[in-house]
Amino acid sequence: MAQDINNAQNEQRIERSVFSIQWVAFSTIVIKEVRRFMRIWQQTLLPPAITMTLYFIIFGNLIGSRIGKMDGVDYMSFIVPGLIMMSVITNSYGNVASSFFGNKFQRSLEELMVSPVYPSVILAGYVMGGVARGVMVGLIVTLLSLYFTDLQLHNLPVVIVVTFLSAILFALGGFINAIFANKFDDISIIPTFIITPLTYLGGVFYSISLLPEFWQNVSMLNPILYMVNSFRYGILGVSDVSISAAISMLIVFIALLSSISIWLLKRGTGMRS
Amino acid sequence: MTALSIQGLEKVYGNGFKALKGIDLTVKRGDFFALLGPNGAGKSTTLGIVSSLVQKTSGTVSIMGHDLVKDTFAAKQCLGVVPQEFNFNQFEKVYDIIITQAGYYGLTAKQVASHAETLLRALDLWDKRNESARMLSGGMKRRLMIARALIHKPQILILDEPTAGVDIELRRSMWEFMKKLNEEGTTIILTTHYLEEAEQLCKNIAIINNGEIVTNTSVKALLGQLKTETFVLDVDGDLEGLPELKDYQIRHVDNEHLEVVVDKGQGLNEVFSALTDAGIQVLSMRTKANRLEELFVDLVQDDNEVANQQTKEA
Numbered sequence: 165m166a167q168d169i170n171n172a173q174n175e176q177r178i179e180r181s182v183f184s185i186q187w188v189a190f191s192t193i194v195i196k197e198v199r200r201f202m203r204i205w206q207q208t209l210l211p212p213a214i215t216m217t218l219y220f221i222i223f224g225n226l227i228g229s230r231i232g233k234m235d236g237v238d239y240m241s242f243i244v245p246g247l248i249m250m251s252v253i254t255n256s257y258g259n260v261a262s263s264f265f266g267n268k269f270q271r272s273l274e275e276l277m278v279s280p281v282y283p284s285v286i287l288a289g290y291v292m293g294g295v296a297r298g299v300m301v302g303l304i305v306t307l308l309s310l311y312f313t314d315l316q317l318h319n320l321p322v323v324i325v326v327t328f329l330s331a332i333l334f335a336l337g338g339f340i341n342a343i344f345a346n347k348f349d350d351i352s353i354i355p356t357f358i359i360t361p362l363t364y365l366g367g368v369f370y371s372i373s374l375l376p377e378f379w380q381n382v383s384m385l386n387p388i389l390y391m392v393n394s395f396r397y398g399i400l401g402v403s404d405v406s407i408s409a410a411i412s413m414l415i416v417f418i419a420l421l422s423s424i425s426i427w428l429l430k431r432g433t434g435m436r437s
Numbered sequence: 438m439t440a441l442s443i444q445g446l447e448k449v450y451g452n453g454f455k456a457l458k459g460i461d462l463t464v465k466r467g468d469f470f471a472l473l474g475p476n477g478a479g480k481s482t483t484l485g486i487v488s489s490l491v492q493k494t495s496g497t498v499s500i501m502g503h504d505l506v507k508d509t510f511a512a513k514q515c516l517g518v519v520p521q522e523f524n525f526n527q528f529e530k531v532y533d534i535i536i537t538q539a540g541y542y543g544l545t546a547k548q549v550a551s552h553a554e555t556l557l558r559a560l561d562l563w564d565k566r567n568e569s570a571r572m573l574s575g576g577m578k579r580r581l582m583i584a585r586a587l588i589h590k591p592q593i594l595i596l597d598e599p600t601a602g603v604d605i606e607l608r609r610s611m612w613e614f615m616k617k618l619n620e621e622g623t624t625i626i627l628t629t630h631y632l633e634e635a636e637q638l639c640k641n642i643a644i645i646n647n648g649e650i651v652t653n654t655s656v657k658a659l660l661g662q663l664k665t666e667t668f669v670l671d672v673d674g675d676l677e678g679l680p681e682l683k684d685y686q687i688r689h690v691d692n693e694h695l696e697v698v699v700d701k702g703q704g705l706n707e708v709f710s711a712l713t714d715a716g717i718q719v720l721s722m723r724t725k726a727n728r729l730e731e732l733f734v735d736l737v738q739d740d741n742e743v744a745n746q747q748t749k750e751a
Contacts, residue, residue: 189542272525
């Protein structure tokens, strides 16, 4: 029995490069993350589909028909890009926050901590898992929106770039949140008190041109406004902000949060005693 | 050759508690090594630091010649860890847990498929491979952690209380598994509360108390410190007729059992002759287990007395 194991050990010991080991580790984390949110699809994929359908019906169809046009387009068409982006960022954030904290809570994170996986690879794996869920929910919401409106596609590269960068940024946010969380309540505080208000005030349902100048300037400090508007630009070709400024801002924030996350991982904050 | 080398390892927790006071420890390659000590002595902290689960305050740890800080990647590849508490995702399937762990060491599902099957069969988990881990019994969960720790073929296996809460039959089958694994070349380091386990399995032993190594020697040498040995005799006959033997301490456990304390190098012939003369038949004989326990208690008590004395003097 043990001899078989040892023979196998000697025969199968393969010299592998550091890169190939880290690549397999990265893929493993991503597959594990995708398997997790697919396994509990009733909690991860279904709720945003139902919520967004209700938004489409209530704000788009019922109320939207009385509002008329916003920035020169139908109200329903106006809110669809914002709602898709809202789904992407909340799900990217939520996936990483709940999964990483869950692993911490039931100590399965120790599997990774004893392994030779680099902190940057651990981070990349979890972030990619969050992006996968964010993009998948975004696609589901997009497909649902087609029932209510005819979506245009003004600039596909902008849509793809903004979607992925936004998902990455919020997945990083979820990761940092999970590192500092000590109980499950701690991973809902930031979404409830920061992300949701910023999303609602980020131009999902209105153009900031409707606001007085002072509040327009205040709105420009909201990073979600840039994501929603640049995504809307990719779909409809209308935006309240500069697309290049939005993409630059996303890249700067991603670089900043990535550095913080890797530093925290190396220190073992919230993980090692 | 050294499998594990620990030099001047210190750990001070945030609350000021000094869990390790600069310990030195060396484990040779191929060894079956036990780290023993009472609760809170520093065993789990030591293994936690070696496993990268606890941050050290100072000192160095080297695994198979690789410094854990300077050459983390190589050091971690040599190590398999079975912790005391269950630390896998209870909602994942048994097979997925094993394959995921292999992936963390750069091994794909295809590469480890046959090894995974060998391990799961050897640990009687093959039939459970598609079940969710939360459906397993406590013993199965513990064996799952052993299979998981071995999937990347580590050169050193760390086992923190591997048989805690496991029934006797299963414990013995796990001992056999670990013995064979060690015979085939894997260095095994374990902590246990079952001193019989350390006596049966281990070649070398260290006892830690109050964050310091009290003794670090071979099991044989440690047991050699025992001045006496106790034998338990199962007997049939009237024990009232047994004459007094001045060179032996004989204790009547009950009407069927005698305990005979024998000095080192002293024979038992005289006892057997006296029993035969008294018409008492010896049905079987065994050494009293937990010899190590006696030494353990003595060593830890001595160390505690020294520590208390030093505290008073301070």
